[in-house]
Amino acid sequence: MTDVRAAPARPLKVLIAKPGLDGHDRGAKVLARGLRDEGFEVVYTGLRQTPDMVVTAALQEDVDVVGLSILSGAHMTLVPKVCRLLREQGMDDVLVVVGGIIPDDDVAALKEAGVAATFGPGTTIGEVAEFLRSNARPRG
Amino acid sequence: MLPSDPDALVEAALGGDRRALARILTAVENRTPTAEAALRRLYPKAGTAHLVGITGPPGSGKSTLVSAIIATVREGGRAVAVVAVDPSSPITGGALLGDRVRMQSYAGDADVFIRSMAARGHAGGLAPTSTAAAAVLDACGFDLILLETVGTGQSEVEVAAAADTTVVLEAPEMGDEIQASKAGLLEVADIVVVNKGDRPGAGRTASQLRAMLVGSVRAGRVREEAKDDRPRPKEPEVLVTTATTGDGVPELVAALERHREGRPSGADDPARRARAAAQVWSILGDRLRAELEGGTRRIATAAVLDAVAEHALDPFAAADRLLASLRTTDG
Numbered sequence: 433m434t435d436v437r438a439a440p441a442r443p444l445k446v447l448i449a450k451p452g453l454d455g456h457d458r459g460a461k462v463l464a465r466g467l468r469d470e471g472f473e474v475v476y477t478g479l480r481q482t483p484d485m486v487v488t489a490a491l492q493e494d495v496d497v498v499g500l501s502i503l504s505g506a507h508m509t510l511v512p513k514v515c516r517l518l519r520e521q522g523m524d525d526v527l528v529v530v531g532g533i534i535p536d537d538d539v540a541a542l543k544e545a546g547v548a549a550t551f552g553p554g555t556t557i558g559e560v561a562e563f564l565r566s567n568a569r570p571r572g
Numbered sequence: 573m574l575p576s577d578p579d580a581l582v583e584a585a586l587g588g589d590r591r592a593l594a595r596i597l598t599a600v601e602n603r604t605p606t607a608e609a610a611l612r613r614l615y616p617k618a619g620t621a622h623l624v625g626i627t628g629p630p631g632s633g634k635s636t637l638v639s640a641i642i643a644t645v646r647e648g649g650r651a652v653a654v655v656a657v658d659p660s661s662p663i664t665g666g667a668l669l670g671d672r673v674r675m676q677s678y679a680g681d682a683d684v685f686i687r688s689m690a691a692r693g694h695a696g697g698l699a700p701t702s703t704a705a706a707a708v709l710d711a712c713g714f715d716l717i718l719l720e721t722v723g724t725g726q727s728e729v730e731v732a733a734a735a736d737t738t739v740v741l742e743a744p745e746m747g748d749e750i751q752a753s754k755a756g757l758l759e760v761a762d763i764v765v766v767n768k769g770d771r772p773g774a775g776r777t778a779s780q781l782r783a784m785l786v787g788s789v790r791a792g793r794v795r796e797e798a799k800d801d802r803p804r805p806k807e808p809e810v811l812v813t814t815a816t817t818g819d820g821v822p823e824l825v826a827a828l829e830r831h832r833e834g835r836p837s838g839a840d841d842p843a844r845r846a847r848a849a850a851q852v853w854s855i856l857g858d859r860l861r862a863e864l865e866g867g868t869r870r871i872a873t874a875a876v877l878d879a880v881a882e883h884a885l886d887p888f889a890a891a892d893r894l895l896a897s898l899r900t901t902d903g
Contacts, residue, residue: 442601442602443665443666443667443690445598464668464670465668467666468661468664468666468667468668469661469663469664469666470664470666471661471664471665471666472666473660473666473667473669473690474666474667474668474669475669475672475688476668476669476670476672476673477672477673477677478670478672478673481677482679484677484679484680485677485679487679488677488678488679488680489672489677489686491590491591491594492590492594492685492686492687493594493669493687493688494591494594494595494597494598521591522573522574522591523591524573525573571595571598
């Protein structure tokens with residue numbers, strides 16, 4: 433137990449999860465690795481997570497950001513459910529972002545559901561990192 | 573919203589609010605003032621959990637085994653927490669915490685709590701605040717706390733000081749008898765597990781380990797009979813598990829329990845005593861330094877350090893001078 437009074441600056445903690453059943457985790461892995469290189473502490477949970485599993489991990493890890501990667505087209509079902517469960521747990525201050533193939537027409541509805549930003553193909557890691565640094569609220 | 577007041581957070585966490593518990597762990601990791609206030613309240617309530625260290629080389633199956641242990645222990649109803657440590661980048665300070673990939677999430681089971689921690693530059697296999705995190709989980713009622721280290725090499729033995737029972741994982745065919753004879757990680761094992769038991773060579777690896785460890789056991793007995801009070805080598809059990817199927821895991825859980833029951837309690841337990849001492853010395857060291865580097869002593873301390881850099885003063889004399897400066901009341 434080192435002295436808890438000595439307080440260095442802390443990295444932001446980000447959960448990268450892939451809810452749903454599509455097995456395309458390349459993007460999530462590249463982002464997880466890329467955010468690591470940007471100085472974030474990234475919790476990666478892997479494939480086929482249910483919304484319950486995502487929110488449980490976010491709660492136990494006390495993350496600042498939840499990043500969801502979806503390429504299956506099920507985002508209109510899965511993402512609002514994750515946002516609702518986060519709110520039910522009192523985690524409204526967690527920044528939720530979505531990456532993957534999200535049609536422009538769905539973006540407004542996702543933002544309505546509580547998503548701060550969506551990142552489509554062509555987004556750079558640096559852009560994501562910059563957005564998270566500017567918008568996440570660090571805790572603890 | 574969570575309360576920001578440490579006392580209210582502690583009350584909520586003790587009452588079973590897992591989010592409050594998670595927030596206290598964040599404060600502990602970040603070493604905020606909330607952490608010290610919470611730990612002061614929680615430490616007296618801790619001390620009953622069984623702290624089990626799980627260590628071994630990268631890819632030997634630590635996270636998968638942890639998941640299998642949780643499944644087995646939950647059948648008996650005990651609450652389980654995990655502190656899983658992965659390395660931080662020495663370049664950027666970032667980390668990829670991937671241990672949850674191998675663990676079922678146990679979503680919906682409030683008696684399982686999994687927390688990833690970045691090592692944040694700490695080299696011993698754990699994070700600098702892992703022991704404090706374990707104390708928080710202990711106070712919040714988790715009966716078994718698994719401390720999973722980063723993938724270790726040969727000498728990251730810190731976990732043995734942090735845990736009541738240390739499990740060292742080996743994978744089949746990772747080395748010969750000479751590897752098993754080297755000093756370091758294997759020596760601190762209370763239980764040695766050859767994981768990936770379905771791979772060829774698992775049985776042979778276990779036999780080789782047993783054969784090599786027998787030598788140190790014999791040395792220990794000789795010293796015991798001779799009333800030789802130098803530290804004696806441990807007598808670890810060697811088990812074979814296949815974490816992916818659960819084979820051998822109930823036997824491992826039983827071995828953990830046997831080891832737990834065989835230990836003396838409280839300050840009579842040398843490991844607990846050593847852990848307590850290490851915590852206090854560490855905090856004391858940090859506070860001494862803060863005292864010497866802060867306030868009106870800052871300039872005088874810097875001058876002493878400069879003198880050492882210029883070889884005008886040796887480091888021992890410098891330490892004596894700094895200690896003496898603390899004794900003056902006008903500091």
